[in-house]
Each structure stands twice: as structure tokens, then as C-alpha cells.
Amino acid sequence: IPTKLFKDSKEASKAVAQEIADLIREKQKQGKQCILGLATGSSPKSVYAELVRMHKEEGLSFKNVVSFNLDEYFPMEPDSLQSYVRFMKEQLFDKVDIPKENYFIPDGTVPASKVKDFSDEYERKIDAMGGLDFQLLGIGANGHIGFNEPGSLINSRTRLMMLDHSTRVAAASDFGGSLVKVPKKAITLGVSKILNAKRVVLLAWGERKAPVIAEAVEGRVTESVPASYLQTHANALFVIDERAASELT
Ligand code: F6R
Numbered sequence: 297i298p299t300k301l302f303k304d305s306k307e308a309s310k311a312v313a314q315e316i317a318d319l320i321r322e323k324q325k326q327g328k329q330c331i332l333g334l335a336t337g338s339s340p341k342s343v344y345a346e347l348v349r350m351h352k353e354e355g356l357s358f359k360n361v362v363s364f365n366l367d368e369y370f371p372m373e374p375d376s377l378q379s380y381v382r383f384m385k386e387q388l389f390d391k392v393d394i395p396k397e398n399y400f401i402p403d404g405t406v407p408a409s410k411v412k413d414f415s416d417e418y419e420r421k422i423d424a425m426g427g428l429d430f431q432l433l434g435i436g437a438n439g440h441i442g443f444n445e446p447g448s449l450i451n452s453r454t455r456l457m458m459l460d461h462s463t464r465v466a467a468a469s470d471f472g473g474s475l476v477k478v479p480k481k482a483i484t485l486g487v488s489k490i491l492n493a494k495r496v497v498l499l500a501w502g503e504r505k506a507p508v509i510a511e512a513v514e515g516r517v518t519e520s521v522p523a524s525y526l527q528t529h530a531n532a533l534f535v536i537d538e539r540a541a542s543e544l545t
Contacts, residue, residue: 313346333431358394372404402483415454431493439521443484510543
């Protein structure tokens with residue numbers, strides 16, 4: 297997987313935001329919608345901040361953007377502090393001119409018995425748009441992408457996933473430091489749809505991610521490190537800072 301190294305996450309995020317902005321503008325010129333796959337978590341925050349700045353200061357418009365988020369906790373109410381709906385509104389959607397009907401986030405309120413139908417419909421919507429033009433990803437210290445935890449297959453579909461213990465521990469700080477408050481499950485876009493995106497950019501900052509970055513980039517393709525599946529993608533890029541790169545040979 298090609299990697300691009302930056303001295304810090306701020307410089308890296310500017311470059312990624314610029315690539316996304318260029319794509320949005322190119323699609324605008326062609327009179328087309330730009331279909332983005334978006335991530336939550338700490339890694340993409342600086343990318344969203346830069347996109348908001350470009351909207352405010354450089355007239356970057358999101359009118360032609362349609363977006364699909366990777367995941368949502370299950371169960372989760374959209375107005376909860378920890379919901380990814382709330383995260384996306386606060387970080388990006390409420391600060392730019394994306395039409396409300398153009399963004400989609402897995403619904404953490406559907407009854408458990410309806411999650412399968414919901415997930416199939418989510419994928420159908422993406423297909424109807426012609427697939428994802430660009431997928432933004434973070435990476436779990438255990439190698440997850442979206443909430444495709446270790447063991448997820450390369451052809452896995454959008455589904456309900458049991459979260460790893462390590463994932464729930466990492467999320468506890470968002471839930472007042474209380475592990476028991478972290479949902480045990482999440483709805484995640486499947487690996488297969490992620491790999492179908494025309495372009496994939498994965499972000500990783502800090503030394504906590506250094507071991508898994510080395511495994512995903514230099515190790516073998518394995519279900520125990522779902523991010524290693526990106527080795528099979530023809531147009532994927534890992535954008536990392538120096539500390540996250542520190543265990544690459
Ligand atoms: C979030 C997601 C997760 C995170 C990953 C890294 O939508 O899909 O895979 O990207 O857990 O999280 P941060 O960026 O907080 O280290």
C-alpha cells in the first residue's frame with residue numbers, strides 16, 4: 297500500500313482535504329454528484345476542519361456531495377452525545393452547505409430484527425449512486441476499518457458487528473470513562489463496499505497506531521488485520537504522521 301508521510305497530522309489533513317475538495321470541484325464541473333464515504337473518530341477531525349475552512353474562505357460548495365458514513369453504534373439515539381450522527385453534524389454537515397437529504401449514516405435506532413434489511417438497503421443506495429468515489433478511513437489499533445473487526449472477511453457485507461473489547465476500551469473515554477456504557481455492537485459498512493470505492497485514503501496519527509500500520513502495510517493480507525485487505529486495492533493510500541510510521545521498515 298503506498299504511504300505518504302507528513303511531519304504532523306495538520307499538514308497531512310490539509311493535503312487530504314485538498315484532494316477531497318479537488319474531487320468535489322471536478323465533479324461539479326462535470327455536473328455530477330460526488331459520492332463520499334466518511335469516517336468518524338479523532339483521526340478525520342482535522343480533515344473536516346480544513347474542509348469547513350475551505351467552505352467559509354474559498355467558496356467550496358457541498359451542494360453536489362452525497363455522503364455515506366461508515367458506521368454507527370448499536371443501539372444509539374441520533375441526538376446522544378456519542379452518536380456519529382451528532383459527530384458528523386458538529387464536525388462537518390452543519391457547517392457546510394450539504395443538503396440534509398444528501399447524507400446517510402447507519403441508523404442506530406432500527407429494531408434488531410430490521411438491521412439486515414436496513415444494511416441491504418444502505419448498500420443498495422450506494423450502488424444506485426454508482427458506488428463511492430472516495431472513501432476516508434481511520435484504523436483501529438487492532439486493524440479494524442469501519443467497525444470491521446479482526447475476523448471480518450474480505451467479502452463481508454454491511455452488517456451488525458460485535459465490537460472488540462479493545463475497541464470498546466478505546467471508546468470508553470467518549471462515554472464518561474465507563475466501559476459498561478459503550479455499546480457492544482455497531483452497524484458497519486462491509487469490507488467489500490470499502491474495497492469497491494474508486495479511491496481509499498486511510499489516516500493514522502501517533503505512536504499508538506505504529507505497530508498496526510507496519511502490519512497492515514508490510515504484513516500479509518489477513519483477516520486478523522482487516523486494514524491489510526487494502527493491499528488488494530489498486531488506488532489506496534495511507535496518509536500517516538512520523539510517529540505512526542515509526543515501525544515501518
Ligand atoms: C470510525 C471508524 C473507526 C475509526 C477507528 C480509529 O467511523 O470507522 O474505524 O476510524 O477506530 O479511530 P480514531 O481515529 O479515533 O483513532
